Amino acid sequence: MRITHLECHLVTVPGPNPPFVWRDGLPGSWPDGEGAVLRICTDEGHEGVAFSPRKGMIVRDIVDRLLRPELIGADPLQREWLWHRAWELDRVEEMPIYVLGLVDIALWDLAAKAVGLPVWQLLGGYRTSIPAQASTVTFGSVEEFLDVADQCIALGYTSIKLHAWGDWRRDAKLCVALREHVGDDFPLAYDGSAGFDLPDAIRLGQVLSDADYLWYEEPMREFSVTAYQWLAAKVGVPLLVGETSDGAHMNTADFIASGAATGGVRTSAELRGGFTGAMRIAHLADAFRLRAEVHGPIIPHQHLCMAIPNNTYYESLITSNPVRREPCVDENGLVHAPTAPGVGLPPDLDYPAALSRHV
Numbered sequence: 001m002r003i004t005h006l007e008c009h010l011v012t013v014p015g016p017n018p019p020f021v022w023r024d025g026l027p028g029s030w031p032d033g034e035g036a037v038l039r040i041c042t043d044e045g046h047e048g049v050a051f052s053p054r055k056g057m058i059v060r061d062i063v064d065r066l067l068r069p070e071l072i073g074a075d076p077l078q079r080e081w082l083w084h085r086a087w088e089l090d091r092v093e094e095m096p097i098y099v100l101g102l103v104d105i106a107l108w109d110l111a112a113k114a115v116g117l118p119v120w121q122l123l124g125g126y127r128t129s130i131p132a133q134a135s136t137v138t139f140g141s142v143e144e145f146l147d148v149a150d151q152c153i154a155l156g157y158t159s160i161k162l163h164a165w166g167d168w169r170r171d172a173k174l175c176v177a178l179r180e181h182v183g184d185d186f187p188l189a190y191d192g193s194a195g196f197d198l199p200d201a202i203r204l205g206q207v208l209s210d211a212d213y214l215w216y217e218e219p220m221r222e223f224s225v226t227a228y229q230w231l232a233a234k235v236g237v238p239l240l241v242g243e244t245s246d247g248a249h250m251n252t253a254d255f256i257a258s259g260a261a262t263g264g265v266r267t268s269a270e271l272r273g274g275f276t277g278a279m280r281i282a283h284l285a286d287a288f289r290l291r292a293e294v295h296g297p298i299i300p301h302q303h304l305c306m307a308i309p310n311n312t313y314y315e316s317l318i319t320s321n322p323v324r325r326e327p328c329v330d331e332n333g334l335v336h337a338p339t340a341p342g343v344g345l346p347p348d349l350d351y352p353a354a355l356s357r358h359v
């Protein structure tokens with residue numbers, strides 16, 4: 001089988017309604033934007049697609065300039081070889097990681113459709129459902145967060161992760177108030193979205209340790225493994241690391257080797273080099289008896305959640321108050337394994353006719 005053409009379709013992606021905010025200093029939700037769908041076709045009539053929700057023009061530029069010349073004529077089932085080639089091209093291009101992984105996602109989609117299976121089964125099925133963790137955006141006050149938490153629990157969620165303001169004292173008060181509000185046994189986690197330096201990350205981490213948080217995620221930018229190593233030595237709360245740093249599995253390996261990944265590592269098709277990169281990280285972490293928690297609520301991650309044994313939650317973003325439960329989460333707070341062959345494109349977007357059968 002050979003790849004005969006690559007297409008990049010631009011798709012309008014509506015911004016969240018209502019819009020939401022992240023911690024102080026970061027932009028909030030995006031307004032309406034332009035995403036991209038990469039479509040790979042073969043001489044035997046098989047197709048694979050992958051969706052990038054934003055930055056469609058960047059994706060199209062890299063497809064036209066770099067990926068099409070590389071992929072035309074290649075065997076789409078040689079995913080490892082083509083993944084290696086993507087890293088080679090990255091050496092000169094410094095591709096955004098979401099583009100590097102996009103080809104790999106489309107190739108897994110193609111292979112899974114060719115054999116009539118959802119991707120998670122081709123990856124190696126482990127489970128058929130998983131609890132969703134309610135992962136909040138940043139709300140206005142402690143009182144509003146507690147109200148949102150009550151709504152999440154009433155909607156079936158069995159764990160909550162906070163993205164708060166990025167002020168360690170204010171965030172610490174919120175984390176303690178939420179622990180008191182939900183009781184000792186409810187699993188809570190905190191995500192700093194890289195809002196702190198090391199001294200403040202230590203101060204907040206000590207509060208999270210005392211409040212028995214399940215994990216402490218990305219309190220600092222993930223450039224210095226040493227800073228995380230020093231943080232891990234100072235706080236008892238398990239650290240979840242390696243979400244956004246460059247280098248995918250290679251960078252994750254250093255976090256693990258340093259002893260900083262005391263809770264585990266993040267893995268992702270979007271930010272760690274497609275399904276191939278995400279599974280490498282999962283297996284790497286598993287060898288050290290660490291968790292590889294799947295990052296972010298996109299459809300490929302539903303597949304990863306079903307295939308990775310050392311993952312405990314699907315990250316389900318809570319973007320509004322009143323809280324709306326994500327459609328893929330049921331009343332018991334569970335996400336179930338996708339059943340259609342391939343990955344599946346997100347519904348409700350205005351796709352060109354050529355893509356409608358992949359939705």
Ligand SMILES: [Mg+2]
Nearest residue numbers: 191217218243
């Ligand atoms: Mg995160």
